[in-house]
Amino acid sequence: MDTRALTVFLSVAETLNFSRSAEKLHMSVSAVSRAIARLEEEVGQPLLERDRRSVRLSPAGREFHDFARRSLAQWQALQRKLGSEGELAGEVSLYCSVTASHTLLAPILAAFRHEYAAVDIMMHTGDQADGVNRVLSGQDDVAVTIKPLHSPSRLEFLPLVESPLQFFMPAANCQVRDRVLEARDGPLDWGVLPLIVPERGTTKELFDDWIRDQRIRPRIYAQVAGHEAIVAMVSLGLGVGIAPQLVIESSGLRDQVEVFEVDAALPSLSIGLASLRQRLASPLLGALWRVAGQTYPGSNDTIAALTQGYDQ
Known part of the structure; x- marks a missing residue:
């Protein structure tokens, strides 16, 4: 067959x-x-x-x-x-968001292809919030994703970078921006400020915990799939959004949005690779895991190093 x-x-x-x-x-x-x-x-x-x-x-x-x-x-x-002389060959199925593909993943794949030219990478893209479930269901071997708050015991996570979760507003003059700027001398009125938030995933869970801790009832304007979509909607002046700094800074719309601070900062996110622990026994996945760890030897790499691009 x-x-x-x-x-x-x-x-x-x-x-x-x-x-x-x-x-x-x-x-x-x-x-x-x-x-x-x-x-x-x-x-x-x-x-x-x-x-x-x-x-x-x-x-x-x-x-x-x-x-x-x-x-x-x-x-x-x-x-x-x-394979001749023990050369690794085969295919690895990898899932990631569009942002991750050209920031986090690009240097990993460049190093991996240099060392293992006979291995094919089958890439699928979409909302990073789906990454863990795709790995757990066997649809993909590896996902680039935010570390879940509650990891299943059979899931292995390799942290690559830390990225703060931030609020941001439109950079252009509009009603939404005016409402944020008016509150610089006092508390934000979350009841009138339209918020654009993720519809699912770790970011949503962290945001839900944050509003509970702050005892506020925000006005949710929209819940959407993917941080990139949130950046796009905020750039159009539709509301205030939340997203990892990595996504905001690497977006083609970064000049059209502006980060702003709040009294109680949102938490940071650990972004990395997720895979089933048993699959890491595979020489292919083991090699990719090793190369990723060598490419990002610590999880405290700066966002600036990533957002400079990987053009070499």
Whole structure:
């Protein structure tokens, strides 16, 4: 059975969308459809149930999904075993936000590719708040994420940097900015200040703890997925946001927002790699973990060092 076809199937099973899978795999939609059709012909049963609005796994598809993951893992293990002169080869599935991909991750991958050129990195991007669950469910081998407040015992976390969680407002003159500036000589009126916050994840949990400790009832204007989306909305003058300083400083909109201080500062975040502890026994993941630790030898690296970019 063609391992490339198995990769296509696993991608469609993850996205439940032929177009998104085609984009991720750098294939045409018709090529993705043909690969799935060939697999269904080999299996003798439909693997996906489709209609005009949705795609979902059939009962046979759910069983085949487990087979496909095992088969690819075994094939990659065999590639590593037969590799010339012990050279590592195979694939690592990695999940991260767009910000993490060009700040934290770029120097790690550059060093890793230099040392292990035969290893392929399959990258998926999205809201970092989904990273831990994707690792725990087996969708990805490694995620770049904020350290969860309550880590499952089977999860290993490698801290890379610390980043303060900060409030920020629009840089342009607008009603939201005026309300923040008016309060510089007194307390902010959180009941009228529109707040844009994450809809889930560690940042939301920390913010919920903060407002409880401060005994305030803020006006929540919007709850959105991803810190990058919060920066974008604040830059449009829609409200005040919270996000890690790393995200604010590395955003292309950093000149359109401005950080401001409050009496009780928000906590700092530990950002790093998360993986299942048992998977770190794999030579591939073990090598990536080691390279990441060498790239960021301590968790107190400054944000400035990251936001200068990795252009070399």
